[in-house]
Amino acid sequence: MTYRNILIVKLSAIGDVIHALPVASALKKCFSQARITWIVEPPAYDLLTNNPYIDEIIVFEKAKFKSLSGFYQYAPAFIKTLRAKQFDLALDLQGLFKSAAISLLSGAPRRFVYCNAREGSDKVGKRICGPNSQGHVVERYFDVVRELGCNITNPEFVINITDEEAAVAAAIAKQAGLTLESPYIVLMPGTNWPNKCWPADKFAQLADQLFASNLIPVLVGGNAEKNVISEIAAQTAILPIDISGRTTLKQLAHIIKNARAVVAGDTGPMHLAAALGTPVIALFGPTDPNRNGPYGLGHHVVTIQRDCQGCWQRQCPEGKDCLSDIDVKIVYEALKTVIVRRETS
Known part of the structure; x- marks a missing residue:
């Protein structure tokens, strides 16, 4: 199966976003025609800029959604932005309620979540527990990509310093x-x-x-x-x-x-x-x-x-x-x- 529009949901923290970086390059090499979009919170945004394997970065400003009034004010436009991308696959590498909600609201018909999913996120996406479920978190993320049929060798950490x-x-x-x-x-x-x-x-x-x-x-x-x-x-x-x-x-x-x-x-x-x-x-x-x-x-x-x-x-x-x-x-x-x-x- 091939994919055209893939969403990576990895919001924070800085170390976690770094661990997930090889997923973007692996996906692009596996699905060369796919558009890769990454949604991230502001503190880790800088790590993703000028990355040749990431076509678009969407910044999720969590603070805006914390109150009920804020949710009603900002959620409709945010959901509209997500749906307009017409994602056919969402990878929730955060495995928390907020990332699961984003994955669901994206409208992607196929949604995967990595093995350590919590807060009910495995009810929204298919939990992937591969051979590295007890290993390093980088390999756990890679197990999600391998589930898509991608042949992965060495992780590539792309941090493009201008x-x-x-x-x-x-x-x-x-x-x-x-x-x-x-x-x-x-x-x-x-x-x-x-x-x-x-x-x-x-x-x-x-x-x-x-x-x-x-x-x-x-x-x-x-x-x-x-x-x-x-x-x-x-x-x-x-x-x-x-x-x-x-x-x-x-x-x-x-x-x-x-x-x-x-x-x-x-x-x-x-x-x-x-x-x-x-x-x-x-x-x-x-x-x-x-x-x-x-x-x-x-x-x-x-x-x-x-x-x-x-x-x-x-x-x-x-x-x-x-x-x-x-x-x-x-x-x-x-x-x-x-x-x-x-x-x-």
Whole structure:
């Protein structure tokens, strides 16, 4: 069976959208005449722009639909826009009530949802549980595409950084005191769960050790990470480069792409680094690296040595600082290993 108009519903978060990126290229290669439309929320929109495998991006502004009055005001035009596309297939890679509603309202006669569907989304689309249903989320998404009869080999993460975005990123870095030709390591101290964060004092110790090894530590993050970045900087002997809150996702991608390596917890920009092929030292505690770890080769995962590792709890019920047991020396040695491996490969 062939398809002409395919809708991908993957709204958020940044890491999840990155994991789903290979689906677009796989679909386009399988159904070369198909028009691929992706619906996404504003925070992850930047990741999809200038992608040769995505013909149209529809932005879903969830905030407009939260109230009853907002729903009545904005839903009719939104539904009309979806129906006008005449989708013949919708892939719900979010697997939640809101994504299922969008999939249904699209009017697509065939609707698939990936294996981990929740909130009744499997009542709207056919749940696809393939051979990788317990594996990495990238492969779980690919199982949905394989169900369509597509022969998939290697996932392709397309993040198209324009010359203008690269130039602005280089200018932002230079203003902060960094040239992208310098040997630098990107440090990402923030995550969306408090217990996925490595302690600030550990990042500070690592930053000092990097400087001592002629590697420049570069702190990145959004405005939400400003406090922890200030806390890290206050504990260092030499101030790291700080470009937090200054870049778009694509500009940040260019800075990450030119780094020797990245140190991060389980966060969206960490997955961005993995997608770009930059070696990642990923620090994992409450989440499962087998499902959510950095995808691909050349990365190194460091986990806590506790029976409760991978508990999937947003807050520790015992009040423990989840990642505090990860020693700076272990992270530093892992960094040296991935850098040498990359330089000699």
